[in-house]
Amino acid sequence: MRIIGAFVVLVVLWLLLSGIYTPMIVGLGVASAGLAVLVVRRMDLVDSDPVELALKPLxxxxxxxxxxxxxxxxxxxxxxxxxxxxxxxxxxxxxxxxxxxxxxxxxxxxxxxxxxxxxxxxxxxxxxxxxxxxxxxxxxxxxxxxxxxxxxxxxxx
Amino acid sequence: MSTAALIQEVLSWVLVVSGAFFALVGAFGTWRLPDFWSRLHAASVTDSAGMILLIAGMCLQSGLTLVTVKLIVIGIFLFITGPTATHAVANAALVSGLRPREAEGLIAAEPEPLTVAGGAEGDAEGTRKETAGAA
Amino acid sequence: MFVVATIMIILGMVLTLMRLFGGPTVYDRVLAVNLFGTLTVLLIAVKGFLSGRPDFLDIALLYALINFVGTIAVLKFFRYRAIGDYARTRDDEEEQS
Incomplete structure (x- = not known):
């Protein structure tokens, strides 16, 4: 679950920072996000602590x-x-x-x-x-x- | 040029120049103030006012584009890491034994139970966790 | 307006450099380096707008990341005299001696 979340965040970050939306560039972005997530997973750095934002939304x-x-x-x-x-x-x-x-x-x-x-x-x-x-x-x-x-x-x- | 565009232009002018002014004041303060502990506060001026005003001015200048998104990402990052780095410097100085010179008439600094040899390590652990959490 | 801002930021960087070279303690210098990094980020961003190419912002973002990590790494080194996971504490040194 955390892995998927991290992947989505990384892809969104890529899309926001690159600004070029051709299939090849976006594909490269998805690939690099996947690679980063894979490396982090292999390094066992994703902890199982739930992310709690205990703040009032307003x-x-x-x-x-x-x-x-x-x-x-x-x-x-x-x-x-x-x-x-x-x-x-x-x-x-x-x-x-x-x-x-x-x-x-x-x-x-x-x-x-x-x-x-x-x-x-x-x-x-x-x-x-x-x-x-x-x-x-x-x-x-x-x-x-x-x-x-x-x-x-x-x-x- | 329409009135709205003119207002936007003037406002971003004011924000950028005042931001640069505060950045300069902070740097001037680090050069001028007499000792380390007061210099920390001068650096803090550049980190907060200078950064916020400059980023806001550039956001107004670029309008609703991806550039604004990047500026906001930079702004949020500096907003979180700026004070964390300042705290890390201050904390390292305190642990190493540097103490501020108290003003006349004020009672000396609060005692530091955690800076003895055994306690320093556990305390450092907490600082590192906080840094990781903020980043 | 960006010319004015650029000149002021560069002036600030010069003052910060003077503190960096003259700072009596090592923490003054670390503080100056950190401040210099923040000013550099702002300068790169302003310079991008000055030359009409805001693409420089990517470099500014990267510089902000490196600046923060660098400051923390230097402070950690001066505190523990090591950067890796196993930072020797005073207790260890006492046991060895």
Missing amino acids: GFPLYLFWLLGEIAKANWAVTRIILAAQMPIRQHLFAVQVTQKTDLGQVIFANSITLTPGTITVETEPERFLVHAVAYTPGTIGELTEMDRRVSAAEAV
Whole structure:
């Protein structure tokens, strides 16, 4: 089942990237996708874990839009720090509680923290992330807690 | 040129130039900021704002073609791998013993129970899994 | 507009190279290489539009893949001093010595 899924994904990727739809080119695409799947199968790299996207179909895109807004704000703040004559840096390494239940949710939260400039996930531990902030204010932890709450809300467990 | 085409042209102009501006600011920051930990954040500016704005501007420029699909594939890939690579660099620096200089008035960094000889390996395992899952 | 963008990105690459050569620690250099790769991807894409041949995007996609794998490989090497499956840990070294 996973083999067929991987094959279909590879063929679709070929069709999207090549853009030439003559029988020979498409045939070559199908052949190379088949070869790749065969090699992966021989290497025994296809695990039997089910692919679970435990995300809310509507909640997650909404979260992404909210995240884009946060990225814009954070970028502006860091740009002002970089271009300021006296760079107002207040570095701090602190811990943030993690409430996501799935691995995917935690990955999304950690990547979201890193994606907003100004905060970077430095270390992941079971219950908490260590986060480094370049311009630390007392409100920074509050913002990250808000992000944590939103990621947990977009999770469908 | 119709009004819609004009708006599209102007909008993509603004997006591409502002994206290039943010990419330049990020590179400037890595050159200017005083130490490694703050430079991480400057690189993050190029990875997020510069990349997103440039890709969006080029998408508008090319309209609804296969080129847009390729741009979106590149965009999604960079959107996921950019922060993962930054996290990997930061994590490697932390494990190797590099510590940020805390600002005055702030309590020193949180203790690191996992960086001792025995724990470092299990922790590295988790990082690698996360990387594989994100990619 | 793509001329302006190209010039700005190349300027950024020059600044990144300066950090790459001057970076005090190895992690500064890895960071600079990673950033340089991201800028290269963007430059290739913009260059494709500048010359009216967006086919360059395939190369940009490939470069993005290689850049990510390369960064992770270099970091793994500096952490374990090995790239293969069996990365020696400090415990192993203690047992041997």
